Amino acid sequence: MSVSRKVLIINLEFPPVGGPGVQRVLKFVRYLPEEGWTPTVICGDKSVWHDSRDYTLLREIPRDVDVFRISFSTIKEFSVLVATVACYVLLPLWPFIAKKQQISEMMQKAFPS
Numbered sequence: 001m002s003v004s005r006k007v008l009i010i011n012l013e014f015p016p017v018g019g020p021g022v023q024r025v026l027k028f029v030r031y032l033p034e035e036g037w038t039p040t041v042i043c044g045d046k047s048v049w050h051d052s053r054d055y056t057l058l059r060e061i062p063r064d065v066d067v068f069r070i071s072f073s074t075i076k077e078f079s080v081l082v083a084t085v086a087c088y089v090l091l092p093l094w095p096f097i098a099k100k101q102q103i104s105e106m107m108q109k110a111f112p113s
Contacts, residue, residue, distance in 0.1 A: 004038045010085060012078050014043035014069075015061060018054030030060050038064075042085075044078065045069035 011025045029039045048071075061067065072078045 004033075004036055006038045006040065007032065008042065008085070008089070009039050010042045010082055012044045012048060012072075012075070013050075014041055014067065015057035016053045016055045017049050018052045018057060019050075022057065026057060026060055029065055030062065033062055033064075041065065041067045042081070043067065043069055045071050047071045047073065048078070 009025060009029060011022075013019070013022050013025075015022060015026060025041075029041060032039050046069075070081070072081075
């Protein structure tokens with residue numbers, strides 16, 4: 001039995017919003033499960049959708065992906081959400097990230113190219 005890793009994807013625009021900014025995120029969400037990742041998406045709801053909509057893109061979202069659509073009155077509110085998630089998710093991991101960086105620096109010193 002393989003263990004699925006989880007990933008939280010936060011992007012203001014997500015289908016049915018169309019356009020080039022949506023494609024990369026949509027493809028990640030579509031193909032990450034094949035690599036053992038379970039994506040969850042947080043995106044804007046109709047309050048932030050622009051005129052470019054492509055409802056055919058909804059077919060590319062796997063059925064088991066959770067998509068949470070949140071209302072934002074401004075881009076600033078969305079930025080606050082992203083910063084809050086970063087604080088709660090990334091800050092607790094900082095000691096591990098820093099330690100990994102220290103190991104990387106030690107390896108570079110030990111084996112210069």
